[in-house]
Amino acid sequence: MPELAEVEVYRRLAEQVVGRVVSEVVAPDSWYLKRGLTAAVAKAAVEGRPVTGARRTGKLLLLDTGSDGPVLGLRFGMSGRLLVDGTAGLTDLSHASNRELEAWDRFALVFEGGGDLRMRDPRRLGGVELDPEEARLGPDALTVTPSGLARALAASAAPLKARLMDQARLAGVGNLAADELLWRAGLDPARPAGSLSPAELRRLHRYVRTTLADLLAKGGSHTGELMDERRPGGICPKDGTALLRRTVGGRTTFSCPRHQV
DNA sequence: CCGGATGTTCACCT
């Protein structure tokens, strides 16, 4: 589920806990703690500290704990959700069931005075780390500049879609958003990333930003126009051509063989 | 029953 749009919704939800003081860290699943983090270390690092900021770069949600405190980095994988005070940031799930089990709660912050922030993740593909290397991520796709995008694609033989989803070069574009924005931009996902003309680069930059903003405004990465056609027999909503289904950059990819060139 | 799914990381090839 979570791509940039979903994580931005989570970030806005997390703003509700800014100003609250962490009374307890609940980390029952050691597998969910990444890069050597342990429950004991996490507790010692943030218990008693206030949450002072809720930021986001790409799909990484960052919680600040004061100028002298660590940063908590939250990743949601494909099935992770955020709940604050028992309320989920997203209830409109594309095809996931609405089954909810507390057994899937992998990490939580409990606050003084009540309330909590929980990560609920059935598949355990997400995780929590302390002081994530934010510099390892490329510029956020929602606000990337033309030159930032050009750098992400520069002189590469890799497929355009693979580069757009490379979080170290451009942060936030997931599989669904990549297909949607390339479809809107009329660009073939398998084109070598370095083969775009200056005009195509400008066009792509415009569609990266507007598509992600649009998906965010509609409430999720599954709200694109291409979503309903991501199935056998799907057709291009623009021209009715049978969509092409293939693997590009290791991920299932749908595109229109007529207008995406 | 089988295959695939909105993500990331890593080992192992070419």
Next chain:
DNA sequence: GAGGTGAACATCCG
């Protein structure tokens, strides 16, 4: 070095 592939995680759905 640059890409590509498959595995792992655990659950649900068609």
